Amino acid sequence: MNRKIESGLQSADAAHAELVAIDRILVSEDALVPSSGFAAAVMERVREEAAAPAPIPFPWKRVAPGAAVAAVALGWGVFELAAAAKTLPATALIAFGSNTQALASAGWTALAVLASLLAWRLSRRMMEGRGLL
Amino acid sequence: MHAIPDSSQAERNGQADCDAASVERVLAGDVEAFAAIVERWQGPLVNMAWRYCRDRGRAEELAQEALVRAWRGLKSWRRESSFSTWLFALAANVFRNDLKHVPAVTVPMEDAPEPSRPAGQLAALDERGRYEAVRTAVLALPQRYREPVVLFYFHEMDVSAAAGTMRLPEGTFKARLARGREMLRRRFPQLKEWSAISAGGAVQPGNEVSL
Numbered sequence: 001m002n003r004k005i006e007s008g009l010q011s012a013d014a015a016h017a018e019l020v021a022i023d024r025i026l027v028s029e030d031a032l033v034p035s036s037g038f039a040a041a042v043m044e045r046v047r048e049e050a051a052a053p054a055p056i057p058f059p060w061k062r063v064a065p066g067a068a069v070a071a072v073a074l075g076w077g078v079f080e081l082a083a084a085a086k087t088l089p090a091t092a093l094i095a096f097g098s099n100t101q102a103l104a105s106a107g108w109t110a111l112a113v114l115a116s117l118l119a120w121r122l123s124r125r126m127m128e129g130r131g132l133l
Numbered sequence: 134m135h136a137i138p139d140s141s142q143a144e145r146n147g148q149a150d151c152d153a154a155s156v157e158r159v160l161a162g163d164v165e166a167f168a169a170i171v172e173r174w175q176g177p178l179v180n181m182a183w184r185y186c187r188d189r190g191r192a193e194e195l196a197q198e199a200l201v202r203a204w205r206g207l208k209s210w211r212r213e214s215s216f217s218t219w220l221f222a223l224a225a226n227v228f229r230n231d232l233k234h235v236p237a238v239t240v241p242m243e244d245a246p247e248p249s250r251p252a253g254q255l256a257a258l259d260e261r262g263r264y265e266a267v268r269t270a271v272l273a274l275p276q277r278y279r280e281p282v283v284l285f286y287f288h289e290m291d292v293s294a295a296a297g298t299m300r301l302p303e304g305t306f307k308a309r310l311a312r313g314r315e316m317l318r319r320r321f322p323q324l325k326e327w328s329a330i331s332a333g334g335a336v337q338p339g340n341e342v343s344l
Contacts, residue, residue, distance in 0.1 A: 018324035022317050025267045026286040034179045038193055039171045042200045049201070050164045 148173065152216035156207055167204055174200070174217075178224055184283045185228045186237035187272060195231055199224035214297065221298040229280065237272055270320055271313075278313030285310050 151169065158166035178199055182192035203223055210219045271282050284295040296306035318324060 015318065018318045018321075019314055021324040022267065022314055022321075023286075023290065025264045026271065026282070027290060028264075029184070029268065029286070031176065032180050032183050032189065032192070034175045034196070035193060038179070038197070039168065039175055042171045042175070042197050043165075043168050045197065045201050046167055046204050047164060049205070 149215055149217075153212075156210065156216065159204070159207055170203070171200055174220060177217075178220075181221065181224060181284075181287050182228055184271075184287050185232060185280075187269065188237065191237070195228050196224070198231065199227040202227055218294070218297050221294075222300055225280070225284065225298050267317065267321060270317060274313050274316055278309050278316060281306055281310040282313040282317070 152173070155166050155169045159170075175196065178196040179192050182195040182199070183189065186192055186195065199220075203220055206223065210216060271279060274282060280299060281295065281301075284298050285292065288294040288298065292303060292307060292310070295310075296303045299306060301309075
């Protein structure tokens, strides 16, 4: 039993010595001296940023009324749809799915939404290209 | 030599006052006042970045980015902690994120130099090479354990400062650090022999840590 304890203590001592060796190696690293132009390069970047015009703030005042109207319209639409879905029998929904005319108009709507998205994306890219965004 | 210059408490207080005064001037619109902050902290930040990537050019780029971000975010320093704590935490964040996108060149832990070899061959290796092998192996540690190890030794084995830089509770930090050091120890079974060869290094008897 004593031998076991002794060997356990010895291995604990060995592990401790190894950790001390790691400490000695990793704490004793030579310090790097930044290159001579480092501080000047940092200050140049800082001055550039300080001189750059402040970014144009997002026109919340102009957007807010439109966004509010859109949010109300969307909420109202969802409410109406939910109310209609409650009153319509399930067969009516199936009939809508099988109605080719209704499907065609849904397709056109999807196409219009897609075209709007593309137009928005294109205008954004053009503004980015001119550095306006 | 250490990454952070040794200084007395009075000197540190004086430095903190200088930092606070410089920050006030920058926030009041004096861009040039930031030069004093750059001058004071460029060395520690380059050294800290070096320990994250062990690439001198990249270390300077990372340190520069950290200083520019510090300039942009000076308003967010709330004086609850010292300027250095805030700056190191910001820098650690910059280094961590940047290295996530473009990792430092490392080798897997098992391919790190210095596998188990007979003691006779080990003796032939010069001390510098052995030390470099251990330092390189730190970068091969899993990310979770690497950063505590890097910051612990960067902060000269000050657990509280290193945990503050990582914004981790000390207990969590200590657990990760202990695991990282243990992985390193197991990776280099020759460490005891090395310590015998180069006894009398930087760690003083009273400076040893137990985690």
